[in-house]
Amino acid sequence: MSTAVGEFTPQSYKTEEHPIWCPGCGDFGVLASLYNALAGLSINPKDLVVVSGIGCSGRTPGFIKSYGFHSLHGRVLPVAMGVKVANPSLEVIGVGGDGDGFAIGGGHIPHAARRNPDFTYIVMDNSTYGLTKGQYSPTSPPGFQAGSTPYGNIEQPINPIAMLIAYGASFVGQGYSGKPKELADLITRAMQHKGFAFVNVISPCITFYNTYKVIPPRLAEVPKDHDASSRTKAFELALQTDRVALGVFYQESRPTFEQGIAQVMQKAQAASPPRLDEIFAEFS
Numbered sequence: 001m002s003t004a005v006g007e008f009t010p011q012s013y014k015t016e017e018h019p020i021w022c023p024g025c026g027d028f029g030v031l032a033s034l035y036n037a038l039a040g041l042s043i044n045p046k047d048l049v050v051v052s053g054i055g056c057s058g059r060t061p062g063f064i065k066s067y068g069f070h071s072l073h074g075r076v077l078p079v080a081m082g083v084k085v086a087n088p089s090l091e092v093i094g095v096g097g098d099g100d101g102f103a104i105g106g107g108h109i110p111h112a113a114r115r116n117p118d119f120t121y122i123v124m125d126n127s128t129y130g131l132t133k134g135q136y137s138p139t140s141p142p143g144f145q146a147g148s149t150p151y152g153n154i155e156q157p158i159n160p161i162a163m164l165i166a167y168g169a170s171f172v173g174q175g176y177s178g179k180p181k182e183l184a185d186l187i188t189r190a191m192q193h194k195g196f197a198f199v200n201v202i203s204p205c206i207t208f209y210n211t212y213k214v215i216p217p218r219l220a221e222v223p224k225d226h227d228a229s230s231r232t233k234a235f236e237l238a239l240q241t242d243r244v245a246l247g248v249f250y251q252e253s254r255p256t257f258e259q260g261i262a263q264v265m266q267k268a269q270a271a272s273p274p275r276l277d278e279i280f281a282e283f284s
C-alpha cells in the first residue's frame with residue numbers, strides 16, 4: 001500500500017542495525033537498491049513485510065524498517081505466501097540466497113510460480129553457500145572448487161531464469177548488485193507487477209567466490225526490442241550462454257492467488273453449504 005510520493009526517502013527504511021556482511025559483499029548493493037525502490041514507491045514501513053530464509057542474504061529483514069520474518073532455511077516462499085494470503089493489503093518481499101531458494105527451498109518454486117501470489121521474490125545469487133563458508137550451490141559452475149568439492153564440481157548448474165519461466169512465473173527479471181540504479185528500477189517494476197515477481201540478482205560473495213572480475217564483462221542489457229510478452233523469446237534469451245542479460249525477460253498479466261481465493265470464498269458463501277448440525281444429524 002503506497003502513500004504520497006516523496007513521503008519516504010531511502011534513509012526512512014534504514015534500521016539501527018548495520019549490516020555485518022563482509023566489506024565488498026554484493027548484498028550491500030541489493031540492500032541499497034531495495035531502499036531506493038521502496039522510497040520511489042513510497043511504501044509505508046507499517047505496510048511492508050520482508051520475509052527471508054537463512055544465509056548471509058537471510059539477514060536482510062534486520063536492515064529494513066518494516067515488519068520482518070527471518071524464517072527457516074528454504075522457506076521464504078511458503079511464509080511469504082501465507083503472509084500475503086492472510087492480509088492481501090500488505091506489501092510483501094521475499095529475499096534469500098541461491099542455496100536457500102534453489103536447493104533446500106527449490107520444491108516451493110513451481111507452486112509459487114503457478115499460483116501467482118502478488119509478491120516479489122529476490123534471490124541474491126552468489127553461486128555459493130556464503131554463510132556456511134563457501135560450499136557449492138545449485139548455480140555453481142562445473143569445476144567450482146571449495147571445501148565440499150575439493151576436486152571440482154561435477155554437476156551442471158541450473159538456469160534460474162529459464163526455470164522460473166518454465167514454471168509459469170508471471171514476472172521474471174535479472175539484475176546485478178554492481179549496478180544498483182538499474183537494479184532499483186528492476187525491483188520497482190517487479191513490485192509494481194500484480195502477481196509473483198521473481199528477480200534473480202547476481203550478487204558476488206567476495207569472500208568465498210569472488211566473481212567481480214568474471215561477471216561484468218559478460219553482462220548485457222536485455223535487448224531493447226525484446227518481446228517480454230513472449231515466453232518463447234524469453235526462453236531464447238535465458239538460454240543464451242555467451243552473455244548474462246539484465247532486465248525483464250518475461251511479464252504477463254493474469255489473476256493472482258489472492259483474487260482466486262476471494263472468489264472461492266464468495267462462491268462458498270453464496271452456495272449456503274449445509275449446517276454442521278444437519279451433517280451430524282445425517283450420521284447419527
Ligand SMILES: Cc1ncc(C[n+]2csc(CCOP(=O)(O)OP(=O)(O)O)c2C)c(N)n1
Pocket residue numbers: 054055056057058073096097098099100101104124126128129130131132137
Ligand atoms: C534446515 C537447514 N539446513 C541447513 C542449514 C545450514 N545452512 C545455513 S545457511 C546455508 C546456505 C546458505 O547459502 P545461500 O542460501 O546461498 O545464502 P548465502 O549465505 O550465500 O546468502 C546452509 C546450508 C540450516 N540453517 N538449516
Ligand code: SF4
Pocket residue numbers: 020021022024025026027056057126130131204205206207208
Ligand atoms: S560470506 Fe560472502 S555472501 Fe556472506 S557476507 Fe561475506 S561476502 Fe557476503
